[in-house]
Amino acid sequence: xxxxxxxxxxxxxGSFLEMDEVAFKPRAYARAAEAISNLEExxxxxxxxxxxxALEEIPGVGASIxxxxxxxxxxxxxxxxxxxxxxxPINVAELSSIxxxxxxxxxxxYKKLGVKNLxxxxxxxxxxxxxxxxxFGQKSEEKIEKGIEAYHRHSGRFPIGEVAGLAExxxxxxxxxxxxxxxxxxxxxxxxxxxxxxxxxxxxxxxxKAVMDAFISQPDVIEVIAHGNTKSSVRLKIGIDVDLxxxxxxxxxxxxxxxxxxxPHNVAMRQMAQDKGWKLNEYGLFRKSxxxxxxxxxxxxxxxxxxxxxxxVPPEMREDLGELDLAAVHKLPRLIGxxxxxxxxxxxxxxxxxxxxxxxxxxxxxxxxxxxxxxxxHTKRLAMxxxxxxxGLAKQGVEIDRVNKKLKGRIKVLKGTxxxxxxxxxxxxxxxxxxxxxxxxxxxxxxxxxxLKEQTAxxxxxxxxxxADIVFHPTCRxxxxxxxxxxxxxxxxxxxxxxxxxxxxxxxxDRLDLKDEYIRKAVEVGVKLSxxxxxxxxxxxxxxxxxxxxxxxxWAKRSDIVNTWPLERMKKMLKS
DNA sequence: GCCGTTTTCGGCCCGACTGTTTTCAGTCG
Numbered sequence: 001x002x003x004x005x006x007x008x009x010x011x012x013x014g015s016f017l018e019m020d021e022v023a024f025k026p027r028a029y030a031r032a033a034e035a036i037s038n039l040e041e042x043x044x045x046x047x048x049x050x051x052x053x054a055l056e057e058i059p060g061v062g063a064s065i066x067x068x069x070x071x072x073x074x075x076x077x078x079x080x081x082x083x084x085x086x087x088x089p090i091n092v093a094e095l096s097s098i099x100x101x102x103x104x105x106x107x108x109x110y111k112k113l114g115v116k117n118l119x120x121x122x123x124x125x126x127x128x129x130x131x132x133x134x135x136f137g138q139k140s141e142e143k144i145e146k147g148i149e150a151y152h153r154h155s156g157r158f159p160i161g162e163v164a165g166l167a168e169x170x171x172x173x174x175x176x177x178x179x180x181x182x183x184x185x186x187x188x189x190x191x192x193x194x195x196x197x198x199x200x201x202x203x204x205x206x207x208x209k210a211v212m213d214a215f216i217s218q219p220d221v222i223e224v225i226a227h228g229n230t231k232s233s234v235r236l237k238i239g240i241d242v243d244l245x246x247x248x249x250x251x252x253x254x255x256x257x258x259x260x261x262x263x264p265h266n267v268a269m270r271q272m273a274q275d276k277g278w279k280l281n282e283y284g285l286f287r288k289s290x291x292x293x294x295x296x297x298x299x300x301x302x303x304x305x306x307x308x309x310x311x312x313v314p315p316e317m318r319e320d321l322g323e324l325d326l327a328a329v330h331k332l333p334r335l336i337g338x339x340x341x342x343x344x345x346x347x348x349x350x351x352x353x354x355x356x357x358x359x360x361x362x363x364x365x366x367x368x369x370x371x372x373x374x375x376x377x378h379t380k381r382l383a384m385x386x387x388x389x390x391x392g393l394a395k396q397g398v399e400i401d402r403v404n405k406k407l408k409g410r411i412k413v414l415k416g417t418x419x420x421x422x423x424x425x426x427x428x429x430x431x432x433x434x435x436x437x438x439x440x441x442x443x444x445x446x447x448x449x450x451x452l453k454e455q456t457a458x459x460x461x462x463x464x465x466x467x468a469d470i471v472f473h474p475t476c477r478x479x480x481x482x483x484x485x486x487x488x489x490x491x492x493x494x495x496x497x498x499x500x501x502x503x504x505x506x507x508x509x510d511r512l513d514l515k516d517e518y519i520r521k522a523v524e525v526g527v528k529l530s531x532x533x534x535x536x537x538x539x540x541x542x543x544x545x546x547x548x549x550x551x552x553x554x555w556a557k558r559s560d561i562v563n564t565w566p567l568e569r570m571k572k573m574l575k576s
Numbered sequence: 577g578c579c580g581t582t583t584t585c586g587g588c589c590c591g592a593c594t595g596t597t598t599t600c601a602g603t604c605g
Contacts, residue, residue: 017577024588028577062578100594102603135596143594187605200605226593233593233604243605245592263589263605270589275582281590 001044001072007037009072009081010065012092016084018103026103031060036069047073091117099147099225108133122148146223150235157195158240159479161509161546164189167199170218170242177214179207182252186259187243190315192549194512195479198241200259208246215244251283253300258282264320265313272308272324280304316552335552336531336561341544343372343563343570346418346441346472346504346532351396352377352386355537358396358413359403364538366411372567374416374439375400376472381420381428382445390433393417397436412567414438418472423447425461427468434467439574441504443472448485456488463492463501469574470530471496473506473513489518496527500575502562505531505554507547508540519554528573529556530563 014029035058036043046054047070055066072078090110094117095101101121109115112133113124124130125148130141167185174183180203184190187200205211212232216224225241226233233243247255258266259282273280278287284298285307297303305312310327314335317323326332347361348354354361358375365373377396378387388396393415400413407413416439420428427434427442434440442462450458462468474492475484496503503522506513511534514522522529531547533540551561558564562573 022577025577027588031578060578064577100603104602135601137596139595198605228593231592258590259605261605266605267589274589279590283591 001076003036003039003043006043006069006072007033008093009033009078010036010068011096013081013084015092015096015103015106016088019088019107028060028062029065032058032065035060043069044073089116094118095121098144098151100143101147118148118151150223150239157197158238159195159509159512160189160192160549161543163196163199163238163240166236166238166240170199170201173218174201174203174211174215174244177205177207177211179205179210181205181249184256186256187261190260191262191318192316192546192553194515194550196240198243201242201244202252202256202259203244203246204249204252205246211246212244215242247282249299250295251298253302253304254280254284254298255282257301257304260315260318262319265318265324268320268324269304269308272310276308280308314552316549317555319553333555333557336548336556336558336564338545338548339369340558340561340564341368341370341531341548342566343370343374344368344533344535344541344544345374345414345416345439345470345530345563346376346506346534347373347541348377348418348534348536349375351375351392351399352382352388353536358399359406360538361535361541362403362407362411362413364541366407368541368544370411372412372414372570374414374441376416376418376439376441378418379420379427379429381422387420387428388417390430393429393433393437416441418443419468420445421458421462423450423458425458427462427465431465431467434465437467438571439469440467441470441472442468444476444485448476450486452486452488455485456491459487459492460495463495463499466575468501470502470504472504472532473508473511473534474503475513475515475518477511477513477515479510479512484513489521493518493522493525493527496522497525500528500573502528502530502574505529505547505551506534507532507543507545507550508534509543509546512546512550514550514554516550516553519551519556523554523556523560528562529560531561532563 010029010033014026018026052066052070055061055069068078068080090106095106113129115121115124125141125145130136131138167189171183171185174180182204184202186202188196189199203211208229215232216227216234220236221234222237223235225235231245235241270280273285278285285296285304286293287296297307302312311330311332313323313327344365349358349361350356362373380387380389397415400415404413415437417437418441421442421444422428477484503514531544531551533543535541562570
């Protein structure tokens with residue numbers, strides 16, 4: 001049983017318990033569900049390795065829930081859950097994906113109208129039955145109807161690179177509204193999570209109404225979900241929701257921290273405030289004084305962290321994954337900066353499937369401020385990309401020599417390749433040819449569905465080739481499109497450590513591969529990484545910044561990323 | 577049901593918006 005299914009089951013239990021008005025347990029189950037769905041490793045693997053004790057190590061999972069997970073893993077069923085389902089024959093997982101529908105509403109719809117699932121809900125809406133329920137009216141019914149439409153249109157999260165342009169354009173639009181003196185995009189976007197579910201915008205304005213009106217009348221708005229004085233919420237054509245909050249300057253920092261999240265990070269922060277007898281909310285940090293509260297901080301995020309005795313935590317680290325412990329002792333790692341790259345180690349040219357010539361790519365890389373760029377075209381197995389063979393690589397080398405001569409002193413073009421890893425782990429270019437190149441990236445483009453053991457052995461063999469330097473996009477995933485290959489990443493990291501192999505963070509928005517969690521594992525054991533754009537055209541070179549964001553989310557320092565280093569040092573680091 | 581540098585009992589984040597109510601419950605983030 002996969003994590004997703006376990007999480008869904010636990011979440012459903014939480015909802016059932018909420019219907020029964022059980023105290024505190026619903027949140028406990030919801031938290032456990034959240035924790036499971038955020039795990040990178042499969043719970044079944046954790047259980048296989050460490051048994052029930054290992055399950056209890058998962059934050060939010062205690063003895064009781066661990067037992068229930070064990071039952072699910074062993075039997076594929078859970079009696080406790082089955083009993084609850086018998087009591088409430090409601091498809092909670094399905095219905096809870098409808099915006100605005102919580103456990104209490106589901107229960108009411110079931111009791112009064114017999115609604116058990118989405119199909120039943122759609123029928124009830126169609127028959128106009130919902131508006132007649134107590135506490136319901138025409139508007140509530142319409143809201144549910146719109147929720148159903150939205151569900152059919154889009155359910156899921158967007159890769160951050162796909163909405164970045166949109167987010168920035170809304171920000172620009174808000175800036176132009178009279179009275180606005182600051183705009184930020186908060187939420188998971190600010191934390192640079194690989195995908196975002198919605199966008200949270202924050203503004204300071206002397207004229208809130210003007211901002212709200214401008215916001216809800218943007219051309220792309222297809223629905224206004226909420227429209228108040230301090231908060232509005234809209235749904236855009238592409239299916240993403242955008243929230244906007246207007247706050248005053250005095251509490252801007254508190255609001256920015258609050259709406260940046262993550263939720264667990266915020267909860268932990270608030271707990272810290274509470275432990276001091278203080279209160280932290282989106283308006284500021286307060287201490288009690290007689291009947292009222294006195295503000296301690298709120299204008300900036302920095303002063304809130306400081307008052308709580310914490311080092312300032314960069315947004316990318318705010319996931320409650322240990323950063324607050326380090327912040328409390330002022331030992332946060334100094335994360336790699338967004339301007340620290342001096343080269344790009346994966347770039348394709350029009351010698352294979354790229355759009356631009358080697359010289360054009362080199363000049364564009366120079367404009368990015370880089371000192372070097374590796375041309376890494378595909379190799380022969382990738383026929384669809386017109387991959388190069390040994391002779392092709394030799395010919396390309398001559399052209400690179402020519403460009404280097406021309407651009408001498410401006411930028412250095414490195415001879416590289418994105419060499420295909422064949423099914424058995426051998427490379428599809430001869431060692432003799434590879435040995436002549438500056439940089440050999442290896443990557444998998446076929447047989448994505450080999451079993452774990454075989455796939456891991458395949459990549460390991462490629463990594464042990466003495467000419468191989470970097471593993472490009474190691475897990476081969478495409479966000480929202482293709483699952484990562486089944487591979488033992490602990491093993492890959494270990495082999496990288498042993499062989500001096502570099503692992504890549506590919507910055508293409510729907511790759512972001514390695515992902516943050518694996519980056520952190522690699523960084524912890526001292527495996528070196530590269531952050532590349534994987535550009536197939538000049539316009540793609542800035543993709544590296546998405547890779548940098550993930551590097552920061554993986555707590556990488558400048559020293560962990562080889563293409564922040566000067567050329568000679570970087571080359572020395574590479575194998576042979 | 578979980579959790580712990582005030583711990584193994586007694587706490588558990590908190591406020592805005594909506595729709596339908598005349599004071600609040602439900603949902604969301």
